[in-house]
Amino acid sequence: MNTTHIETVTDTTPEQLTAVLERATAAAPVLAATLPRERAAWINAAADALDAAADELVPLAQQESGLPEARLRGEVARSSGQLRLFADALVDGALLELIIDTADPGASPVPRPDLRRVLVPLGPVLVFAASNFPFAFSVCGGDTASALAAGCPVVVKSHPGHPRLSDAVAEVMAAALRDAGAPEGTLAVVHGQQAGIDALRDPRVKASGFTGSVAGGLALHEIAVTRPEPIPFYGELGSLNPTFVLPGAVQERGSDIATGFVGSYTLGVGQFCTKPGLLFLPANHGLEEQLVAAAEGVAGAPMLNERIHQGYTQGLQALREVSGLTALVTGEESDGQASASLLKTTVPQLLEDADRILEECFGPVSIIVEYADTDELYAAAAAFGGNLTATIQGTEQDHADAAKLLPLLQDRAGRVIWNGWPTGVAVAWAMQHGGPFPATVGSVHTSVGTTAARRFQRPVCFQDTPSELLPEVLRDKNTFGLSRRVNGEVTRADIG
């Protein structure tokens, strides 16, 4: 969809892939043997290099993705900040989840040996980059950052929407990692669908992360989990991100909600996995005029690429054919640009045709759903499958309704938002980005936040091992003041 000519890159050949995987395999034990603060220094170096290269990388990203500069600069800052957060969590010790139970000869029914547990890296990780975040969910994104922090070499299968940027980012980061002392093979990029599939089947790859469509994700998932040696596959697939506006909120700040909602669902031309795809409003909301005006006021913009734009227009067409949906705003699709569309329905109609209405449509469209009373609202909330997020807009007078709604949403989403919008995923210790299927496969994990590293680590317990043979982080003397759970209590103190 971008009018500028995009140079393509050549697909990675089987021989090149083998070389990449060999280097990653050779790097794995070196990374595994590093102290947390060494690995943190490498990651911080990569973060600094990324920031320093922003002026060269952002124009390339603009050219390949069509996304605006400010947004892309924000993504770079987010990505470098994310790398630094993982480095912090390494230095803290949190990422190693150190647990120590000292020997207890009097334990019943049998004496307890000395047990010391640490998380170790799984080995080379294959990351399938996303289309919609050329930085934040691509080569320098969350999967890469968390895998590196875990101590795993990373091979990124680039997204075809930004292959040259992928190479450029990998070059910047790989050089910084190397200069900081990390081994060759710590980070590499491969191109082409076949290379991605071949890598996923390769026994040298020990885990994989993916962000993309339900269909694509499930196909790769099946390969990963039915290989002769099954490996974990963490896929972020699809999400509707329903938003529930309670009556008090409409009364108090209906206008702001209308504006905020349209801003959120059209952000980045609706190409966010956290786009609010449904807005539930009380039947008498009186906001239709404002919603329509706001949606009509959003300028058309190119989508990420022609394929995504085609998928969007097809999805939109399917929604328009649903008899229970009424068009409020019909965006223009001319000239390769997508404008905002808005539809509306009621809860009874939604429930009657849930399969078709609750189909994610990746792009700048959303659906207003009017509820007659709170019973309808709860019934609608219960009709959802898994989602990345669910949002409530409410005031204090809505708390009783919200208290009934919340357990339903907690059951169906990884993140529950109060008086905000789901787009925008803060990078923090507590963040959860993931949710029950089909939002993700692997809902026990997150792809954003410090605990994301855990996807690429496994625990090893050392039993009765002499101090000098233990990993330094597990010895009695807590040289680096790491957080450790010792005999059930978290401490940074030495033992004994």
Place this chain on the structure above:
Amino acid sequence: MNTTHIETVTDTTPEQLTAVLERATAAAPVLAATLPRERAAWINAAADALDAAADELVPLAQQESGLPEARLRGEVARSSGQLRLFADALVDGALLELIIDTADPGASPVPRPDLRRVLVPLGPVLVFAASNFPFAFSVCGGDTASALAAGCPVVVKSHPGHPRLSDAVAEVMAAALRDAGAPEGTLAVVHGQQAGIDALRDPRVKASGFTGSVAGGLALHEIAVTRPEPIPFYGELGSLNPTFVLPGAVQERGSDIATGFVGSYTLGVGQFCTKPGLLFLPANHGLEEQLVAAAEGVAGAPMLNERIHQGYTQGLQALREVSGLTALVTGEESDGQASASLLKTTVPQLLEDADRILEECFGPVSIIVEYADTDELYAAAAAFGGNLTATIQGTEQDHADAAKLLPLLQDRAGRVIWNGWPTGVAVAWAMQHGGPFPATVGSVHTSVGTTAARRFQRPVCFQDTPSELLPEVLRDKNTFGLSRRVNGEVTRADIG
């Protein structure tokens, strides 16, 4: 294999299974809504009831499994202790992994909202019970304990080797849970292979744990991960548990090692997943006579059931046909009893015929592997795939060799033991029971130790949610003094 007549139980019908799953589904939100200390009280009640019923349960277990009373009493104590450890971890807060980042309006590149993360239960969990631990890896075992602690209703598919015991244990625990206030449907047992498969395919089941054979586990794994809604499947499959004896240890206490090794590999008639299946000794060890005498001195005993005994004799026969293996002790298999067998080989022969020699044989057989020098030792260690455990026997003079061996073992095992034997899995915070494939599918998790609960939980993050609408455990006031990571630091204090 047991000479007493065993009453069979009837397979669960599809209608009965539906009823069981309906009750579990109804119980799920009730369990999810409990405070940690409520759930802990229920679990402690189940533990107390189990101990109190030991006099009735143990004879039934003896009758069905043929295992001796003392061993089974130990299993009951282990199981009740395990339940209490999970209850402790609940009361501590550790099992909820509470992470709170308070709002940071000055965060870059964008302000950070208030984020509060808690682990919530996945929903009904299906546990496939093991043959070899009628208590500790069956109805009242680690999978059940960790799932209940996670807040999940549990449906156990009984092992056909001890169906009546399974019913009896479930009855004792379910009554205790009910009396303590837990909902109906918190714990149930189903019987029959088809009921297990049907349950695994049922959309009401949200996760599954399994302990058993590689073939059986992989078949069930495939069902779980290729369902329309894939669910996590945690399978403990097979393990060889190699033990490496270094020269100093032979010199200092060779005799004890010979005795300890034979005791460990013949414990429970060799029917432990942690049985040491290979013992590496320096070529000049001089312990053969003692090893043979110790193995010959082990009395024959019945295996758990006829099917397992048949599998063992077939596996033994296959080993005997490997030309590189020499028989040191050939156990008698007459009269339905299995006696200890012992084979020997060298590292070059092992490496030449690794596929056949490194095939797990479940029963009282093990293999002595002689190494000419430490290079051979490292080469042998590198030849292993995934294992639950790996063990080193050494002295201070062996530390240099051990330091080279340890990284190889850490890469291949979930637990590394120094101067102990792998049989015996302590129940503790730091325990890791699991390992790289084929030891387990799902090596990022453990099936023993407090972190086992995490297999059945997923994180939910509440963003900017008013205090009174938050789960009580996430509010500023830390009413129950739970351990929480607040703005990066673990604390039991209130916020603000």
